[in-house]
Amino acid sequence: MSQTISEGDHVLLYLDRRRTYLVKVEKEKSFHTHKGFIQLEELIGKEYGTGITSSMDIEFVALEPTLRNYVFKMLRKTQITYPKDIALIIMFSGIGPGSRVVEAGTGTGALTTALAFYVRPEGCVYSYEIRQEFRETASKNLERANVSGNVKLKNKDVTEGIDEQDVDAVVLDLATPWLVVPHACSALKGSGTIVSFSPTIDQVMKTVEALRENAFVSIETVECLMRRMQVVKGRTRPETLMTGHSGYITFARKTLGKERSEDKHAGKR
């Protein structure tokens, strides 16, 4: 539906691909850039996609922020999970509208935001985080992206257990995922998905071992490289710099019957 900008909305002011600003539209408030200032009030009642001119006569476009914009513009205290990885985590795990998902740890809430966005309107993300300052930052980030209604932030150490039962997915982005695998196994519904994101191969090795010991099947680990293209007539080429590594993503699915996969991998049957 065509939408107009209201007071209190967030807009993404776009100058060019490298210069975008996520700002809240408030009356009597101006936004200052090195290209002059912008009277945000002027945007109220305008349609998203409208141009707005700064005091230095430079045109910006007022875009409606997408999920990805919110994720990139997070208030940060830690390294955020990359959108490319978030995309795979969600799509490959089967998480979608209505899913009940356990996440740990919350961190600044980048992945939490995306999970909450996709489980809407009925689903819920139970996000575990023991560090108070992170819960506070995450809370603000979730508010800003309008998805806090689908998240329960929990002040609890996930390595000591998961309260929820029969959840569709458990998503781990923490230093010692293997310690959470047995709890994830208990919390997941039969056939549910566990996902773990880890920067190092050592973490992956330990996690996969724990998954094998806990009757998970369909265990797979992937990494995703994304490269940007410069598309300009006569000068089309991949960009020079790219992120060479963010992390490995491991997926697995819970089976009922704990002994099974252990036996199988030990080759005893």
Place this chain on the structure above:
Amino acid sequence: MSQTISEGDHVLLYLDRRRTYLVKVEKEKSFHTHKGFIQLEELIGKEYGTGITSSMDIEFVALEPTLRNYVFKMLRKTQITYPKDIALIIMFSGIGPGSRVVEAGTGTGALTTALAFYVRPEGCVYSYEIRQEFRETASKNLERANVSGNVKLKNKDVTEGIDEQDVDAVVLDLATPWLVVPHACSALKGSGTIVSFSPTIDQVMKTVEALRENAFVSIETVECLMRRMQVVKGRTRPETLMTGHSGYITFARKTLGKERSEDKHAGKR
């Protein structure tokens, strides 16, 4: 919620990572593999994640199919879009629960299925396809994945125009996306996203040019390489074979005010 398998449900019979079978559970029906046959009726009333033993005493696991399983097991008539690309297309475009999306062409419905899955429960995918046999195959694939209620399959040539107005996103996976760019511009709401998936760089060049001429901003093209890891104690390594290329994905966002970006790029102002 913990779920039991009912007659008529689809289950993914899992033997190992390379051998999985998407089958419909029906009474008095058995499924034959080279590892013996399975009486599907036995699964009725069982929980997903349960093991089931074939006539040759080999154990399979009955997993609940995820979106990705449905996409991989599509009845095919063309090359399907890769799940890794589908994940980026959806996440980077801002498509989610409630979105109204135009897609062309439908093909066998792999991308359509994923779009429909994520716009649930209220959103809608308007999918254009002029080849009847593809519409028929897609229709079956959508039914099987339980998402046909969120899709309108349209027998119309998208290069001649788009009927819908103020849509959130237009997703193109066809041979000549640049011909659809002006129609997408009309159909999109201000600030809406266009996405185009193309295997060749020639298609990307033409599409990006058309986007620049049609007042789109935030134009970017990416490619995604996914590599699987073999994680086995003492033998951990990336897998030998990988898909080196599926296609480039181009994203852009609609601005209001058509002359703007043309002037800008022509450097005339």
Place this chain on the structure above:
Amino acid sequence: MSQTISEGDHVLLYLDRRRTYLVKVEKEKSFHTHKGFIQLEELIGKEYGTGITSSMDIEFVALEPTLRNYVFKMLRKTQITYPKDIALIIMFSGIGPGSRVVEAGTGTGALTTALAFYVRPEGCVYSYEIRQEFRETASKNLERANVSGNVKLKNKDVTEGIDEQDVDAVVLDLATPWLVVPHACSALKGSGTIVSFSPTIDQVMKTVEALRENAFVSIETVECLMRRMQVVKGRTRPETLMTGHSGYITFARKTLGKERSEDKHAGKR
């Protein structure tokens, strides 16, 4: 210098990129393909690059084999090292004309052939291999590529020691490179380079640890991905399939003074 083909020479018969044949030019001998047979005798006295027509009137080109052609057309008993990896191994290690290099194991001689090619005319490759059938195959491959004069094939277990002293480089392509690191340290001249090629990350971890314990510095591990492009007007794109992984290459340089790097890495000084 412009060269003509002589009896006994090898030529690479080129039909298209995927169909090339390395054959020896002999009198009264014909080469049979599914595109007809070729009288190799006709090539004698012709210049390399000449076309030759088969009995089915299909034209082949008689190319002079390059090092890379010899490496790809090896008589094989094991998986060969990829030319892309061989290129990095040689260039990054400083091996060149005149170098004295120890290599283990010989395998079928692919890497040996390349090393020998580049140390010509005065250098020497001392190649260790305990399996007789490999030494025999390698010997044939080296003869064919005309580089056997620069190689000494040694029937000795390199994990028990290296006979040579003050060598410029030690190149390892075997299952347990870490066992050879102390011997390499003894055999190398000060500042000489050790290179190890290993498919698994477990091997890399053990090797790097051994290097640190043996006073090596400038330790680095890389992997190389090579992707082919299809360059055809209107259809230019990367090729669909690529090799996702062959192996990791680790480089390091020998210092004099054994205690040094151990202390440094232990952070004791």
Place this chain on the structure above:
Amino acid sequence: MSQTISEGDHVLLYLDRRRTYLVKVEKEKSFHTHKGFIQLEELIGKEYGTGITSSMDIEFVALEPTLRNYVFKMLRKTQITYPKDIALIIMFSGIGPGSRVVEAGTGTGALTTALAFYVRPEGCVYSYEIRQEFRETASKNLERANVSGNVKLKNKDVTEGIDEQDVDAVVLDLATPWLVVPHACSALKGSGTIVSFSPTIDQVMKTVEALRENAFVSIETVECLMRRMQVVKGRTRPETLMTGHSGYITFARKTLGKERSEDKHAGKR
């Protein structure tokens, strides 16, 4: 052979992987770093690989510079070709000891240095460069790497023709390689190799077209991605940043008989 450091030699002072310094050993000269200064004279008569302590009691190692060290430490006026690409250019083209190679343009001499290093002791690199300041810089870089005896720097525009005949390879690293293709065809011996390095896909398209029109066969274009690994116990992972693109490398081989490949590709026969 074990070597000692003489006055006038270059050494690579190694502190850690990111901090290395290529310096000339001269009497009464000291080298200043942020870790104190080093009396270079002390190195004279020592073996390469020896440690040397700075005035701040920090130990450096005096390594013998390899080809790759020289290439990385080039005095630069332009972007240098990456060592990974240089490695493929040389290995895949068949260039080696004794080769006669035409190169254009010289630039700062990075690729020239590598070519000269590998054609030693008898081969020659004819390097074309019309910009005087580049010839001067390249000349210094070649001197420093001790390979100037195998290079003829030529002040001539290679797009107007190549003087040499029957060369083994022509290596192009310039903006308009397609203009040089016909000259390369004349200069190459039958079956000789042309190599072209270009950052953009537009350049590749034009070059490949020119190669097809000039009777070249075995035309292939590749790109090479190199990723570094951080190998540290418990924290092993690929490094975060990598070079996403340097350039595409196109290889082809000259046939005798100009009409042939044109006809073939036009599909007329």
